Structure formats: structure tokens, C-alpha cells
Amino acid sequence: MISRLANPAQFMRVSGAVLPFLAGLAAVVLAVGLVWALVLAPPDYQQGESVRIMFIHVPAAWMALSVYLLMAVASAVALVWRHPLADVAAQAAAPIGAAFTFVCLATGSLWGRPMWGTWWVWDARLTSVLVLFFLYLGYIALVNAFDDASRGARAGALLAVVGVINLPIIKFSVDWWNTLHQPASVFRLGGPTIYISMLLPLLAMALGFALLFAALWLVRMRTALNERKLRALRLHRMAEPRSRPADAAPPGARPAVH
Amino acid sequence: MAGFVGLVRRDVRLALRQSGEIGLAIGFFVLAVALFPFGVGPEPELLRRIGAGIVWVAALLAAVSSIDRLFAADFADGGLDLMALSALPLEATVVAKCTAHWLTTGLPLTLVSPALAVLVDVPPRDMPVLVFSLLIGTPALSLVGAIGAALTLGARRPGILSALVVLPLCVPPLIFGAGAVEADLTGGGSSAQLLLLGAFSVAAAVLAPLAAAAALRAALD
Numbered sequence: 001m002i003s004r005l006a007n008p009a010q011f012m013r014v015s016g017a018v019l020p021f022l023a024g025l026a027a028v029v030l031a032v033g034l035v036w037a038l039v040l041a042p043p044d045y046q047q048g049e050s051v052r053i054m055f056i057h058v059p060a061a062w063m064a065l066s067v068y069l070l071m072a073v074a075s076a077v078a079l080v081w082r083h084p085l086a087d088v089a090a091q092a093a094a095p096i097g098a099a100f101t102f103v104c105l106a107t108g109s110l111w112g113r114p115m116w117g118t119w120w121v122w123d124a125r126l127t128s129v130l131v132l133f134f135l136y137l138g139y140i141a142l143v144n145a146f147d148d149a150s151r152g153a154r155a156g157a158l159l160a161v162v163g164v165i166n167l168p169i170i171k172f173s174v175d176w177w178n179t180l181h182q183p184a185s186v187f188r189l190g191g192p193t194i195y196i197s198m199l200l201p202l203l204a205m206a207l208g209f210a211l212l213f214a215a216l217w218l219v220r221m222r223t224a225l226n227e228r229k230l231r232a233l234r235l236h237r238m239a240e241p242r243s244r245p246a247d248a249a250p251p252g253a254r255p256a257v258h
Numbered sequence: 259m260a261g262f263v264g265l266v267r268r269d270v271r272l273a274l275r276q277s278g279e280i281g282l283a284i285g286f287f288v289l290a291v292a293l294f295p296f297g298v299g300p301e302p303e304l305l306r307r308i309g310a311g312i313v314w315v316a317a318l319l320a321a322v323s324s325i326d327r328l329f330a331a332d333f334a335d336g337g338l339d340l341m342a343l344s345a346l347p348l349e350a351t352v353v354a355k356c357t358a359h360w361l362t363t364g365l366p367l368t369l370v371s372p373a374l375a376v377l378v379d380v381p382p383r384d385m386p387v388l389v390f391s392l393l394i395g396t397p398a399l400s401l402v403g404a405i406g407a408a409l410t411l412g413a414r415r416p417g418i419l420s421a422l423v424v425l426p427l428c429v430p431p432l433i434f435g436a437g438a439v440e441a442d443l444t445g446g447g448s449s450a451q452l453l454l455l456g457a458f459s460v461a462a463a464v465l466a467p468l469a470a471a472a473a474l475r476a477a478l479d
Contacts, residue, residue, distance in 0.1 A: 142413070151412065156395075163427070
């Protein structure tokens with residue numbers, strides 16, 4: 001299934017058919033989730049209305065980690081099987097993941113101001129997410145730093161795999177160190193400690209973010225493949241001047257002076 | 259093994275004869291430490307509080323600032339191709355080059371660190387912990403740096419790019435190294451942090467050569 005989809009032509013066909021539905025579904029789920037989270041969900045008994053930042057912050061954080069993991073898996077596939085589509089997938093995911101990481105940091109900072117009384121603290125969770133953001137930026141810079149695109153792709157893939165080391169540090173930073181950031185309250189042994197009227201809109205938002213990522217990812221992958229095709233066509237045309245009309249001057253002849 | 263030792267000796271000798279290689283790293287280290295009192299003010303209490311962190315950050319920057327040239331000269335003149343063809347596995351070549359890099363940057367930085375620690379008012383009681391943390395931590399910087407150096411071979415602006423790639427990965431040794439001195443300073447035991455720092459170095463010694471060698475193969479393709 002996957003290997004059949006991994007054929008670029010097949011991928012373009014299938015993704016072109018899936019994309020409108022995926023984008024529509026993402027829009028609907030996000031709209032429902034936003035209204036549910038920002039209007040209908042109850043305010044927190046301690047934090048009041050500012051708890052609503054959570055419905056953006058937490059899904060963005062989940063996506064920041066998941067997208068990096070996905071990028072690393074795609075990179076590993078690219079390194080092992082040298083499949084061109086895997087490189088495209090990893091590179092298409094990186095800027096979206098960086099954007100989610102930035103949203104996570106920015107909303108966290110906005111939330112920290114009223115709750116902790118500070119925009120930023122250098123605790124382990126915040127610092128490790130900041131490092132994740134730099135890893136994304138380093139990956140993007142590295143991929144684009146070479147004249148030879150395939151060399152950049154391989155270097156980037158290696159860096160993405162090496163950077164996976166940061167993911168468990170982020171995930172467990174709140175357990176290993178005594179941080180200002182609260183420990184996990186959804187994915188934990190013994191079930192979530194968050195109340196159901198807040199958990200459900202949170203999960204809706206998470207689903208919406210995931211669908212949004214999938215749609216944007218497909219768009220970016222399709223764009224990258226189209227760009228590649230364009231470049232190949234252009235090179236092809238430059239290499240073959242024979243595509244001119246038959247009555248034109250033969251190659252190498254000087255243009256006629258009128 | 260003979261090839262390994264020969265490579266280490268060659269690189270160390272090159273660094274010594276291209277005079278200033280070691281001096282530059284130490285000069286950078288001294289200057290970077292000396293800039294902090296200008297920035298944060300000369301109060302001894304403040305400097306004592308953050309001194310170990312200053313020394314560690316400066317050592318990290320000094321070690322990483324020279325890392326992009328780890329493979330660059332051999333890559334440019336084709337020597338790296340010969341090393342890849344030699345009987346020595348590329349992973350061992352990476353370890354040899356990292357050893358030489360550590361001998362010419364990490365070790366000298368560690369040796370001059372007590373003098374700098376005095377400048378930023380680190381108490382003499384904590385000096386052994388600081389020196390020891392640098393001694394076991396700086397090899398990790400050379401090893402992790404080798405990944406960045408290998409990845410950025412042939413890139414545009416490799417210096418700034420390798421720093422961007424390497425510095426995020428160097429955060430753990432910085433945390434544990436500076437944290438060990440901090441723990442010693444505040445009366446807690448520093449052994450836990452030192453053990454973690456040592457563990458990071460040992461893990462880097464195993465994993466970083468694999469990643470760097472893979473990156474070198476990509477560069478030599």
C-alpha cells in the first residue's frame with residue numbers, strides 16, 4: 001500500500017483526490033473545535049477565561065513533537081531506502097512543524113504572563129522546546145545550504161535522525177526535573193486528570209490541528225513535486241534545442257541580420 | 259591501530275605547526291569570559307554565582323567555533339577521500355580526528371580554565387569540580403561537533419551553519435557541566451551531574467562517530 005503510494009505519479013493522483021476532502025474536514029473540525037473550546041467550554045475555577053489558551057497551546061505542542069517524529073521517520077526511510085518521496089515528505093513537514101513549535105512557544109508565553117507572572121522561565125520543558133525550535137531551523141538551513149539539492153537532503157535527513165534524541169528529553173522533562181511547567185495531565189498512567197468538559201474540546205482541537213497539518217503537508221509535498229517536474233522540464237528544453245520549428249536556423253548558426 | 263595513532267599524531271602536529279591554532283582557541287576563550295563582567299557588571303557576588311556557567315559557555319563556544327574546520331582542509335585537498343579508502347574504518351577516522359581536536363582545543367581549554375575561573379570569582383573549593391567537568395565534558399563537544407562539521411562539508415557558509423546545527427545538541431553537556439559546579443557551590447553533591455555528563459560523553463563517543471561517518475560518506479559521494 002505505502003510502497004505503491006510512494007511512486008510520485010501515483011502519489012500526485014491519490015493526494016490530488018484526497019486533498020479537498022482533507023482540507024474541508026480540517027476546516028470543519030477546526031471551526032467546531034474553536035467554538036467549542038473558546039466559547040462553550042467552561043472557564044477554569046482558578047484560571048478563569050485564560051485557560052482557553054490551553055486549547056491552542058497543548059495541541060500545538062503535541063503537533064510540534066509528532067511532526068518532528070514524522071520528519072525523523074521519513075528521513076530514516078530516505079537514508080535507508082533512498083526513496084525520493086521520503087525526502088520530499090521530510091522537507092515539506094519541517095516548516096509546518098517549526099510553525100507549530102513557534103505557536104506553542106508564543107501561546108505558552110502569553111499564558112505564562114497571567115498564570116506564572118512571567119513571559120518566560122528557563123525551566124526544562126520550555127528550554128527543550130526552544131531547542132526543538134532551533135533543531136527545526138537548523139534542519140531547514142542545512143537542507144537549503146547546498147548547491148546540490150540531493151546532498152542537502154541527505155545531510156538534513158541525518159540531522160533529523162540525530163535530533164530525535166531531544167524528543168524524549170522534552171516529553172519527560174517535566175518528570176525528570178522539578179519544573180514550573182505542569183506535568184502531563186492527558187497522556188498519563190491512570191487516565192487523564194483533566195475534566196471531561198475540557199478534555200473533549202481539547203481532543204477536538206488536537207484532531208483539527210492534525211488534519212490541518214495533513215492538508216498543509218500534502219499541499220507542500222505536491223508543490224515540491226511540481227517544482228521538481230518544472231525544473232526537469234526546463235532542463236530538458238534547454239538541453240534539446242531541436243524542439244524549435246524545422247525551418248529555424250540550425251544550432252550554432254548566427255542569427256540573420258534584418 | 260597504527261593508522262589511528264598516526265592520524266591523531268598527524269592532526270595534532272598540523273595544529274601545532276600551523277601556529278596559532280591552539281592559541282586562537284584559548285584567546286577566544288579568555289576574551290569570551292572577559293566580556294561577561296563588562297556585560298553583567300563586576301559585582302563579585304553576581305560573578306561568583308554565575309562564574310561556572312560563564313566558563314562553561316565560553317569553553318563551549320571556543321570548542322565549537324573551530325569545529326567546522328575539522329574535516330574541511332582534508333575535504334578540500336582530497337585527503338579525506340584517501341582516508342575513506344584506507345583500511346581504517348571511517349568511524350575510526352572520525353574518532354581519531356575528534357581525539358586530535360580535543361587534544362588541541364578541549365584539553366588546553368580545560369588546563370587554562372582555573373585561571374579564568376579565578377577571574378570570575380569561582381571559589382577555589384569548587385575549582386576541582388569545574389576542571390573535572392570540563393575534562394569529561396569537552397570530549398562530547400568535539401564528538402557532537404564532528405557531526406555538524408561533517409554535515410556542513412561543502413555547504414555555503416559552513417561556519418555559522420555548523421554552529422546552528424551543533425549548539426542545540428550541546429545543551430545537555432552545558433546543563434550538566436555547569437550544574438555540577440552549581441550543585442557543589444550550593445552544598446549539594448555534584449556527583450549526579452558529573453555522572454550524567456560522563457554518560458553523555460560516553461554515549462557521544464559511541465553514537466557520534468556513526469552519524470559523522472554517515473555524513474562524511476554523503477559528502478564524499
